[in-house]
Structure formats: C-alpha cells, structure tokens
Amino acid sequence: MSDKVLMKGNEALAEAAIMAGCRHYFGYPITPQTEVAAYMSKRMPKINGVFLQAESEIAAINMVIGVASTGKRVMTSSSSPGISLKSEGISYLAGCDLPALIVNVQRGGPGLGGIQPSQADYFHATRGAGHGDFHLLVLAPASVQEMVNLTFKAFDLAEKYRMPAMILSDGTMGQMMEPVSLDAGEIHEYDKSWALTGTKCERKPNIINSLCLQPEELERLNVERYERYKIVERDEVMYEEYMMDDADVCIVAFGVAARVSQNAIDKARAAGIKVGMIRPITLWPFPKKVLLDTADRVKAFISVELSMGQLIEDIELATRCKKPVLLCSRVGGMIPSTDNVLDKIKEADKIGGAN
Amino acid sequence: MAKVTFDENLCKGCGLCVGACPKKIVKLKTEINIKGYHPAHVEDQSACIGCAFCATMCPDCVITVEK
Amino acid sequence: MATVFSKPEALTDAPLHYCPGCTHGIIHRLVAEAIDELGVRGRTIGVASVGCSVFTYNYFNCDMVQAAHGRAPAVATGVKRSDPNNIVFTYQGDGDLAAIGTAETVHSAARGENITVIFVNNAIYGMTGGQMAPTTLPGQVTQTSPYGRDVNTVGYPVKVCEMLSKVDGATYLERVAVNNVKNVRAAKAAIKKAFQNQIEGKGFSLIEVLSTCPTNWGMTPDKALGWLEENMIPYYPLGVYKDKYAESEVK
Numbered sequence: 001m002s003d004k005v006l007m008k009g010n011e012a013l014a015e016a017a018i019m020a021g022c023r024h025y026f027g028y029p030i031t032p033q034t035e036v037a038a039y040m041s042k043r044m045p046k047i048n049g050v051f052l053q054a055e056s057e058i059a060a061i062n063m064v065i066g067v068a069s070t071g072k073r074v075m076t077s078s079s080s081p082g083i084s085l086k087s088e089g090i091s092y093l094a095g096c097d098l099p100a101l102i103v104n105v106q107r108g109g110p111g112l113g114g115i116q117p118s119q120a121d122y123f124h125a126t127r128g129a130g131h132g133d134f135h136l137l138v139l140a141p142a143s144v145q146e147m148v149n150l151t152f153k154a155f156d157l158a159e160k161y162r163m164p165a166m167i168l169s170d171g172t173m174g175q176m177m178e179p180v181s182l183d184a185g186e187i188h189e190y191d192k193s194w195a196l197t198g199t200k201c202e203r204k205p206n207i208i209n210s211l212c213l214q215p216e217e218l219e220r221l222n223v224e225r226y227e228r229y230k231i232v233e234r235d236e237v238m239y240e241e242y243m244m245d246d247a248d249v250c251i252v253a254f255g256v257a258a259r260v261s262q263n264a265i266d267k268a269r270a271a272g273i274k275v276g277m278i279r280p281i282t283l284w285p286f287p288k289k290v291l292l293d294t295a296d297r298v299k300a301f302i303s304v305e306l307s308m309g310q311l312i313e314d315i316e317l318a319t320r321c322k323k324p325v326l327l328c329s330r331v332g333g334m335i336p337s338t339d340n341v342l343d344k345i346k347e348a349d350k351i352g353g354a355n
Numbered sequence: 356m357a358k359v360t361f362d363e364n365l366c367k368g369c370g371l372c373v374g375a376c377p378k379k380i381v382k383l384k385t386e387i388n389i390k391g392y393h394p395a396h397v398e399d400q401s402a403c404i405g406c407a408f409c410a411t412m413c414p415d416c417v418i419t420v421e422k
Numbered sequence: 423m424a425t426v427f428s429k430p431e432a433l434t435d436a437p438l439h440y441c442p443g444c445t446h447g448i449i450h451r452l453v454a455e456a457i458d459e460l461g462v463r464g465r466t467i468g469v470a471s472v473g474c475s476v477f478t479y480n481y482f483n484c485d486m487v488q489a490a491h492g493r494a495p496a497v498a499t500g501v502k503r504s505d506p507n508n509i510v511f512t513y514q515g516d517g518d519l520a521a522i523g524t525a526e527t528v529h530s531a532a533r534g535e536n537i538t539v540i541f542v543n544n545a546i547y548g549m550t551g552g553q554m555a556p557t558t559l560p561g562q563v564t565q566t567s568p569y570g571r572d573v574n575t576v577g578y579p580v581k582v583c584e585m586l587s588k589v590d591g592a593t594y595l596e597r598v599a600v601n602n603v604k605n606v607r608a609a610k611a612a613i614k615k616a617f618q619n620q621i622e623g624k625g626f627s628l629i630e631v632l633s634t635c636p637t638n639w640g641m642t643p644d645k646a647l648g649w650l651e652e653n654m655i656p657y658y659p660l661g662v663y664k665d666k667y668a669e670s671e672v673k
Contacts, residue, residue, distance in 0.1 A: 356423070357423075358423060365437055367442035368442060369442035369636075369643040370443070370642070370643060370644055371647070373644075374647070375602075392442065408603045410427040411603050412448065413447070413448070414438070414443065414444060414446065414448050415437070415438055416429040416430075416438075418427065419425060419428045419429075420426045420427035420428075421425050421426060422424060
C-alpha cells in the first residue's frame with residue numbers, strides 16, 4: 001500500500017489512468033471535467049504520452065477509436081452535452097469491439113442545462129449511449145479513492161471483454177478532495193492479436209469494422225456480443241452493502257447520492273429505523289440478483305438519485321416490483337439533502353407495518 | 356513484342372481500355388463472362404506495343420501487360 | 423518477357439464492388455502502387471470512410487479501420503499518434519470529407535497531422551444513389567437537385583484544395599484527375615508524393631482526385647470521362663495548391 005495523497009477527484013482519476021498505462025488522451029473543454037484535461041496536458045508530455053485537444057467531442061472520440069484500434073489504452077473525458085456528441089463514436093467502439101475509457105462528469109440537462117452535479121445521464125449510460133444494441137461497462141465511483149480504483153478496473157474490464165467502459169461521475173465527485181492511495185495493482189495482459197499494428201508483411205491484414213450488410217451475419221455478431229455481455233453480468237457485478245443485515249428499508253443509490261444517503265441512514269438508525277443501502281458500483285452490469293433477493297426481506301426500496309426517476313426503473317425491474325420503490329430525487333444541479341432522504345426513509349418505514 | 360492478358364471474368368465491360376488503346380486493338384467481346392458483362396480482349400496480339408494504356412485506365416486490375 | 427503492368431501487392435484479390443467504369447478502382451490501384459513502390463505495406467494502416475469507398479478495408483492489403491461518416495481524419499489522427507512510425511492514410515469521398523467531415527478535414531490539416539488523405543471528388547453522393555454533394559457543380563442535376571444545383575438556394579460547391587491552401591498546417595495539396603492516361607500518371611505521382619511526405623515526416627498531405635460516377639451521372643463510362651474533363655476540370659482546376667517544401671511558391 002503506497003502512502004496516501006490528497007487529491008481532487010478529477011485529477012486522481014487522470015493520474016490513475018496514467019498509472020493504468022494510458023498514454024493517449026483526447027478531449028474538448030467542458031465544465032465540470034476540465035481538470036482531467038488540464039491534468040493530462042501537464043502530465044502526458046512528460047511521460048512520452050499524447051494529450052490532444054480535439055476540434056470537437058466528435059473528433060475526440062474518433063481519435064480514441066484510432067488509438068483503440070491499435071490496441072493501446074486510451075481515454076476521453078467530458079460532461080453530459082459532450083457525451084451526447086460522443087455517442088456516435090461510442091456506438092462504433094461497441095460495434096468494432098474496441099476497449100476504451102470514457103469519463104462522464106455529469107451536469108444537469110437536458111440541452112445545455114447547467115454546470116452543477118447531476119445523475120441524469122443514467123439512462124444514456126446504461127441504455128442508450130448511441131444507436132444499436134450494445135452495452136457499456138458503467139462504473140460509478142462514490143469517493144476519490146474509487147475514482148482511482150474504478151479507473152484501473154474500467155481499463156481492465158474494457159480490455160478483458162473488448163468493449164468500451166464509462167466512469168459515470170458527477171461534478172461533486174470530480175471536485176471533491178480526499179486522501180487517496182494511488183496503488184495501481186496488477187495490470188493484466190490480454191490478447192491483442194486483433195490490433196492494427198501493421199502487418200509487417202507477415203500476417204493477413206487486421207480489419208477493425210462495424211459494417212456488415214448481411215443480415216444473418218450481423219445478427220450473429222449481435223448475438224455473440226450479447227453472449228459476452230452475459231458473462232459480464234454473471235462475473236463483474238460490483239456493489240456495496242451498508243447496514244443491510246437487519247434492514248426493513250433498502251436505499252439504492254450511487255455516487256454522490258449514496259454519500260448523502262449514508263448520512264441519512266446513520267441518522268435514521270439513531271432514531272431506531274432499520275434502514276440500509278445497496279450501492280451499485282457497476283451500473284451496468286446492474287446488481288439485479290442482490291436486489292431481487294433483498295426484495296424478499298425488506299418492505300420497501302428508496303431510489304435516491306439526482307435525476308427525475310431513472311435509477312428507480314432498474315430497481316423496479318430487478319425486484320420485479322415485488323415491493324414499493326419510492327423516489328427521492330433532486331435535479332438540475334441540486335443534491336438531495338440528508339433531511340430529504342430521512343423524510344423518505346420515514347415514509348418508507350410506514351409502509352406495510354413491520355416486516 | 357508485347358503481350359496483354361485480360362482476366363476476363365473480373366472484367367465489367369466498362370470499355371475504358373477500349374478508348375485508351377492507341378492501336379485500337381482492344382475490343383469488347385460479343386460473348387458474356389460469368390458476371391454477365393461483355394469482357395474486353397485483344398484479338399491481334401501482334402499489334403500490341405505494350406504501352407499499358409489499357410491497364411492504366413482499367414478500374415478493376417483486369418489487365419496484365421508483358422513486354 | 424517482363425511484366426510491365428500487373429495488379430499491385432497492396433491490393434487484395436477481392437473483386438471491387440464498384441459500378442462498371444467507376445474510376446474509384448483506378449485510384450485504389452494508384453494508392454496501392456504508391457504503397458508498394460515505397461515499400462511500406464507492412465507498416466501501413468488505412469482508414470476507410472463512409473460512401474462508395476466504405477469497403478476499401480476489403481481491398482487494401484494492409485491493416486484497415488473503418489471510420490464513421492466524415493471522421494476518418496480523426497481516427498487517422500489516433501492511429502498515427504499511437505505509433506508515428508506507421509504510415510496512415512484515409513480514403514474519403516466528397517460527402518464524407520467536404521460535408522459531414524469538414525471540421526475533421528480542416529483541423530487535421532491545421533494540426534499538420536503527418537497523414538495522407540486521398541480525397542475522391544466525383545461531385546455526387548454515389549452510395550446512396552446520386553444526391554447533391556458539397557462538390558456538385560452549379561446547375562448539375564442530381565436526385566436532390568432535380569432542377570439543377572441552384573446556387574441561390576443551396577450555395578456553391580466547396581473547393582477543398584483552395585480552402586485548405588490557406589491553412590498554415592497543411593503541407594501538400596494537389597488536385598489531379600483520372601480521366602485519361604496522362605492524368606492518371608500525374609495522379610499516381612501526386613499520390614506517391616503524398617505518401618513520401620509522410621515517410622519523411624513532412625506533415626499533412628491531401629490529394630484531391632477528380633473521379634467519375636457514370637451510374638449516378640447517368641452516362642456511359644466513356645462519356646463520363648469526357649464530362650469530367652469538360653465540366654469538372656474547369657471548375658476544379660488541376661494543379662499543386664500548396665507545397666510547403668517547394669523551393670518557390672506555386673501559384
């Protein structure tokens with residue numbers, strides 16, 4: 001374990017990416033993720049890496065595709081409106097089975113929206129980050145340390161499963177300062193025989209491509225990709241439980257919403273309410289099984305989110321609506337207060353009497 | 356002495372080689388190839404000067420020229 | 423007897439899907455010949471675009487990546503920056519390069535990316551069935567300009583070489599045509615130079631190749647060559663528009 005240093009979330013993420021072996025960063029200025037680009041612009045030239053400020057988010061994600069095609073670790077970061085622009089490229093990354101890291105430091109939307117924290121890109125990240133059938137690995141840090149750990153994890157999983165990964169963060173996580181350990185851990189080597197490295201006139205050309213005009217073949221490719229997704233859903237789900245052993249009410253929240261919820265849970269526990277939390281760390285794959293199992297022993301769930309009711313849909317789906325799911329949300333850059341969550345806990349606790 | 360060979364089944368019968376030949380010896384056949392096109396060919400090889408104009412204008416790499 | 427003309431090694435054996443008489447095939451061959459003659463096939467990585475040339479990844483006998491519409495120069499930027507020792511080229515049509523991908527084109531030139539761009543200008547969207555392109559000539563009839571391109575409502579064609587000649591970052595810009603043997607040979611020399619520039623680390627080279635689309639122009643392949651000469655070349659004059667390393671300024 002290395003010594004801890006005090007770092008801002010966005011900068012910790014950037015340094016973690018470098019330690020994970022990423023030497024290519026492409027981005028475009030947008031608040032509130034600017035620190036990532038600024039950090040990379042300082043660090044990359046000193047380690048023989050590439051920092052390039054692209055002419056647009058669209059160009060940046062396509063530069064990412066270029067480096068990813070050569071089998072090297074590469075990333076881009078942006079905030080919500082910029083991620084919309086990157087969606088085309090994200091779909092191509094998925095269609096070409098290329099690993100890459102995309103960081104979304106979310107802000108309020110839709111449209112230009114605001115520049116304060118939000119989780120309103122939950123659907124975009126977990127459902128529709130571009131056209132066609134595909135998934136992104138979506139990881140949601142709730143501390144600066146997790147910004148580091150999940151960045152390592154994202155690169156690793158992206159290469160392991162040859163698919164793009166997203167860190168779904170927000171303005172709060174990006175700006176927050178906490179002591180972190182920058183221990184990189186082990187970097188796994190995966191097969192890169194598919195990468196474009198030049199044939200050296202010794203092998204057949206490698207082709208990175210998402211075009212397929214034969215419907216039978218395109219169907220087969222999609223089905224194969226989803227077989228791989230099944231393995232991800234089986235093996236890579238990450239979540240954390242907080243005070244769930246005897247809980248009657250289960251909060252589900254990620255990122256900054258989970259931090260607020262934890263404070264509310266502590267207060268509620270002091271008042272004698274048995275409430276706990278399941279915090280998804282991977283938003284895709286979503287921790288469906290633990291939620292379904294939990295539905296048999298709690299009387300209600302609460303979705304605490306910085307969006308108008310997006311996470312709640314996954315909770316309802318995972319639990320097959322076996323128990324009521326209440327929504328505690330603030331949007332537009334607002335964050336639910338501890339009291340907002342506490343009130344919702346009290347409301348949930350009144351449902352159906354004792355469990 | 357020059358020799359021009361056509362990979363006739365690759366030919367799409369576009370005729371760009373016909374127009375390019377300074378000796379006017381490249382012609383389209385009346386028969387069709389496996390693609391259903393009238394492929395280009397040269398009947399009078401002895402008149403070929405090996406200039407490769409036909410091959411230069413061929414979009415499908417149908418033509419090989421030897422000299 | 424020695425072979426004086428045969429298919430280059432940098433082309434695969436896959437039959438080209440282009441319509442009869444489409445000059446894309448000639449341009450493919452010229453690019454492949456340049457790669458062969460410069461001996462760089464083993465370290466060449468091509469970027470295919472969207473349009474008729476979308477399948478170039480099947481035709482060039484080197485590593486290939488297929489880019490989204492207009493994004494080839496950005497993808498090429500990533501490929502090149504990943505390993506600057508590789509020789510990276512894009513092969514793009516007019517809709518791809520001069521409409522949806524204008525920003526990527528201009529900025530890759532402005533950055534002086536050490537890549538080679540092959541820009542095929544046939545004044546029409548071929549793959550989608552002959553719609554008006556950014557390079558469609560004034561008055562030219564297409565599927566989406568059925569009364570002829572009216573410059574008063576849809577504006578004027580984009581002259582890419584002229585536009586990029588004002589971009590400081592660009593190294594080499596030349597417009598060529600493939601309508602006759604003489605021009606094909608000149609096109610070959612230009613394309614080879616564009617690759618040679620990259621090998622020498624000289625920066626961004628773009629070769630605009632005036633090409634035909636007999637099918638969507640609605641004429642025989644032979645007539646299409648004539649139409650190119652009579653209509654396109656006067657509007658898009660051939661020549662070197664910029665050569666940063668030339669001894670004297672070329673007008």
